[in-house]
Amino acid sequence: MTYRGKVRPGGAPDVRDLANLSITKMSVGDMDNNAYLLRCQRTDEQVMIDAANEPNRLLSLIGADGLARVVTTHRHADHWQGLAAVVEATGAETVAGADDAPEIPVPITRPVLHGDTVAVGDCELEVIHLVGHTPGSIALLYDDPSGTPHLFTGDSLFPGGVGKTWSAADFKTLLDEVTTKLFDRLPDETWFYPGHGDDSTLGEQRPHLDEWRARGW
Template sequence: MMNTDSSPAPFANNHQYTGDVTVGGPSDVRELRTLTVRKAAVGDMDNNAYLLTCRVSGAQLLIDAAADFPRLMELVREGSATGRLDTIVTTHAHHDHVGALSAMVASTDARTVAGAADAPDIPTPTTQTVSHGDVIRVGVNDLEVVGLRGHTPGSIALIFRGEGADGDHVFTGDSLFPGGVGATQGDAARFESLITDVEQRLFGVLDDSAHVYPGHGADTTIGTERPHLEEWRERGW
């Protein structure tokens, strides 16, 4: 008899996710109840790419097709032997976050999503533009779109609100890192915009346990960074 139960398959989560990845090295994997997060490092600027796989439907979403098309396709196949990729979200329009976007779209026919204000600067056409408060689906999972204006006008983050012990997870692109917000090239107005959005739209709505996945480098948590917000404001970057 066919199993029609739509609940996720049980898993033994014995792997301790660290988020420490290197270009040319293996992905790191975090298993949540309905979602698997895979992190890989690609390209000359050590960009992070994240593959989100729905554990119920098999749908897949890639955050930032930054560079190294073969490695990104390998990442996609880690989640789906058939190479299924439904959606590619670009967190912002900077060149180091879109280097493999065109090739990924051509190979997978995935739809593309980006912030409305950044879409015109992305060389590959954007299927769907989004703004703060919108929702993107990956299978049965909702990803909340958070507008974080300043690093670029249309930079976005994505929040996945896990159930129970899974906690909340936020993919911040280049808008929030361990130790500070993203670069604003010394522009005081851009910095004010970014730090205010980060304070209100991330720190203002997420618990300290929320896991932060940035566009480069190591992961962090909201709780680790929260005590330093005033310090960041005072230094101006």
């Protein structure tokens, strides 16, 4: 079946198989948080992005092959409600942006900085630090050598705008960060996977950057 990226709380996950990486998206919790399970097609190593909620469902998704690490995109509680239980059950390494790691009440064994990489077996995710939604928010880029880039944006970028901010200065910072580190660097066909709701591409959102800046959110 064709991947659509449309998942709903309590519903079935959606799976996208790339040449070297499999991406499974599932919605968990009352806030429709997206959790992503990435699997290297060659080694079967698995990495989760945002163990947000409903750890029993997440552990069922992980299955018997185990979990190497969990990356938490930022400090907000709706993105780590299932983290402690998933880590306890799997022994997974915990990864988060260095500026948010102290605010996550599960020990972060590997704080990461802009430009660091996170392995998924033979595949590699690049850490992109995006300030504004929180001080230590990160996105994760899989620059598929066999296809288009794939980008996991947490709550920093959604279809229709950047993530929530709490001041005009934070909004400007986040929009500037998203513009320079994502839109100015990556091609239109880059598919992005947000922390809530449906996916999109940078090309679909690029024409609206000036509109977002003018409206101020």
